[in-house]
Amino acid sequence: MIQLRFTTLVEAPLTVAFDVARSLGRPWPQPLREVESERPYRDVYQAAPRSGRPTLTHTRHFTATSAGTRVDEQVSWEPRLPGVLGVLLDRAVLRGRVVRAMQAHLDAYSAAAARRALEVVQVVGAALVDDRARVLVAQRGSGSLAGLWEFPGGKVEPGEADLSALVRECAEELGVQVRPESFLGEVPLDGVVAGGTPGASTMRLWWGRITGGELVAHEHTELRWLRADELEDLDWIAADRPLLPAVRALLTHL
Ligand SMILES: Nc1nc2c([nH]c(=O)n2[C@H]2C[C@H](O)[C@@H](COP(=O)(O)OP(=O)(O)OP(=O)(O)O)O2)c(=O)[nH]1
Known part of the structure; x- marks a missing residue:
């Protein structure tokens, strides 16, 4: 199993951070299925396996802090090929792609959540x-x-x-x-x-x-x-x- 973790601090209340995250979706081409959702604290999505693509699980936790909402995300998947070779290959190729997709997604997300927060009375x-x-x-x-x-x-x-x-x-x-x-x-x-x-x-x-x-x-x-x-x-x-x-x-x- 390969796991990547991402932490983002969003200048928005919990509810806004959660709702905007869900409206933007995830940066993966595969269709995702909701496995679990507890508004505004946590959600888990999974992409079903398709030929040549790994099963991907994306978990998000939303935590209130004095400076806004901390969003802790974990993206994990089983390597597409068995054994050490599969892990090495996915680390070398897929990991970089996931990190780049997540970084672009998270930049857009925190900007959108901060904008939306301005419209919500706290x-x-x-x-x-x-x-x-x-x-x-x-x-x-x-x-x-x-x-x-x-x-x-x-x-x-x-x-x-x-x-x-x-x-x-x-x-x-x-x-x-x-x-x-x-x-x-x-x-x-x-x-x-x-x-x-x-x-x-x-x-x-x-x-x-x-x-x-x-x-x-x-x-x-x-x-x-x-x-x-x-x-x-x-x-x-x-x-x-x-x-x-x-x-x-x-x-x-x-
Ligand atoms: N102050 C306060 N408001 C709470 C609490 N719990 C809770 O659900 N609320 C809700 C009730 C209101 O919908 C909102 C706060 O409104 P408010 O009426 O106290 O706000 P305000 O002092 O600015 O009032 P106003 O200008 O409308 O008169 O939050 C709490 O513990 N303290």
């Missing part, structure tokens, strides 16, 4: 932590999610950096200055956000500290400070639940 959230290892959670006051609990935050404005939006939203919603510390994770949001394509937006969560101001619920019904063991019991917006293990781990290890 949401940022803040897991604000105090010096007693508790996190601030907020109850939404209006709209279809009223009564559910969430992380303070909101929509990133056009041209605004994620962390600037985070600092602005915390000032508007809570009346405090915050210092973002590090990235905790990203989740796809169900439905339509700000009139965009359904399912296209994600929320990216950072943890941080309050550095000034007086905490006031300007837009929420209630604010609460929770310990790690109190997180699960709350009636969260469903999309936020996958972020709770990272928040719990943070509070436990601070």
Whole structure:
């Protein structure tokens, strides 16, 4: 089996990175069959064997990072001829072709994903932590999610950096200055956000500290400070639940 690995950092949220990757397809002439797909985290495609062509498997993993989505890809195939000769021949000839095809494909892909990301409204959230290892959670006051609990935050404005939006939203919603510390994770949001394509937006969560101001619920019904063991019991917006293990781990290890 010959395996090649490729890693690309795409300036786009998980959902956009995944959707654009799938709309562009793969740079192989063979027809591909989907073997597995878990939006927006992973997919696997396979090209059926044809005379003179090897069976090719192409696996992609999409991982959220503070700088965008990391796409880890693996392309593997059985050499066309048996034995050492087959491996050497495929390494010498086919490998170069696959690498060149992938490089051209990945350049076009990351440019297309970054362009598409500009059209999708993003949401940022803040897991604000105090010096007693508790996190601030907020109850939404209006709209279809009223009564559910969430992380303070909101929509990133056009041209605004994620962390600037985070600092602005915390000032508007809570009346405090915050210092973002590090990235905790990203989740796809169900439905339509700000009139965009359904399912296209994600929320990216950072943890941080309050550095000034007086905490006031300007837009929420209630604010609460929770310990790690109190997180699960709350009636969260469903999309936020996958972020709770990272928040719990943070509070436990601070
Ligand atoms: N702030 C926040 N929004 C969340 C969370 N989970 C989740 O699904 N959302 C969704 C709800 C909304 O569709 C979207 C955020 O919108 P928002 O209403 O908070 O944004 P905003 O502060 O910019 O509000 P506005 O300008 O429309 O009044 O993200 C969360 O934990 N925090």
